[in-house]
Amino acid sequence: MSGKGQQGRRPRADVQRNRAALLAAAQRHFLRDGVGASLEAVAKEAGVGPGTLYRHFPTREALLAAVLQTRSEELVARRADIAQLDDASERLRQWLRAMEEYFSAFSGLPEPLMAAARAQDPDNPLTLPCDDLITTTDEYLRAAQCAGQARPSVKGYDLFLAAISTAWISGTGATDEESLGRLRTLIESGYRERSDEE
Template structure:
């Protein structure tokens, strides 16, 4: 989609197609990684290949939208947890959300690291990286102020732990193991008794 086309509001049918493409892409990228067939994404969305390419001229443009939408949802969940839970519980619930997201995206991180064209997706999307780090930092700060998390833990440490758990468990397709590993990590960030 050209820059001027992005600035114009989409017609109702075009908006619906766009949303169906993004939803299908989220499912396919989670299942098959970034190499998922664009034609299969179009088929699952109920649109033609030309419609997909009109909205997303490259695989990368579709990946960026999917990644951005997921980051926005995670940041929204962080705000919800902060509003409705104690500081320690909010952080732990959000880390579980992040772990679930990472498990659902199994293979995506490795695909991004090994595909030369898309390996810098996270680096080019600094606003997403900043948003997720800020969400983690805010929850962490509140939990540290409440004394439920060690003072030496950093937001980047928590994000690296969840990412590492995702990378270690992605070949096993074992969400239970990912959750056990997160529980071990959570025990490690609690203050000593």
Template sequence: MGSRPLRADAQRNRDLLLAAAARVFAERGTEAPLDDVARRAGVGNATMYRHFPTRSDLLAAVYADEVAQLCARADSLRSTEPPAEALHDWLRLFMDHITSKRDLALAVTDDSTLHADWHRSMLDTASGLLDEAKRAGAVRADLDVRDLLTLIKGISLAATDRPQAERLLSLVNWT
């Protein structure tokens, strides 16, 4: 038996909580007081705990939302850019995601299935973009999506700042 869709007001409160939590965690870290999240969302603590009974539930929901947004950006890039540029721009977004969401991802420790689902979503998104760029003849045919994501992750974690990450990324021979 599947869960029922939320009422409109409940969905609005959930969305407000996710947006507020993303901002609070980005500003103050994943250990920020949950009262701050409820206050920023403009809802009471009881409403927050009804939607997210534990900090871990809230962290997982926020990160899942971040991954969904990252993957959804691929569709807008596909519709506005040639395949190689869509791939490159999404990989830059992926790089930004790794550097800015790392603490959030590491804070979600309760469920390895969730991590696997998120990795699969990002891998599938990157794979689709890479395949389109290959079909267009815009990137090397021997590029492997797992190698590409590992490379971007390595750059993201090794670079001291965004300009250095961009310089390192520019060294990659895509064609």
């Protein structure tokens, strides 16, 4: 009857240690080698066996989602900053940029994210974050549309696609920052309403 209610035992100490070590190692490897990094190497660097890794994170996506959790929280924080801005168009613009940076956390990240966004597979731990992003994008977009600053024909999902594909290009490492900037401008001109002040 004491402590954690129905759970008879307290959780073991090493499980937390291992989990933390795995996450740290995974982040390093994903940063260096992209989302396709060798999971065996991650386990070795964390000082655990492959079995332990797979017990904690049954799939690559699960590990990815866990590592991404930190970034996700950063994104939420940035959302608060963005909400302070006056101009709806500027809010949308900065939100898109923030989302793109989130997608660019690791090279190759857009691929599994798109796969998760596809089939609403509830087993895929990346599905939830994705849905949230799309919904948020739609909110910012609608605000801009009401202010007459974005075309009515555009949908939130379209801008999600635009942001993730820009991140994909960025992740291939084949393109300089200048070209990426022009591409972002092109997309922005694409969703902005034509008859516009500024």
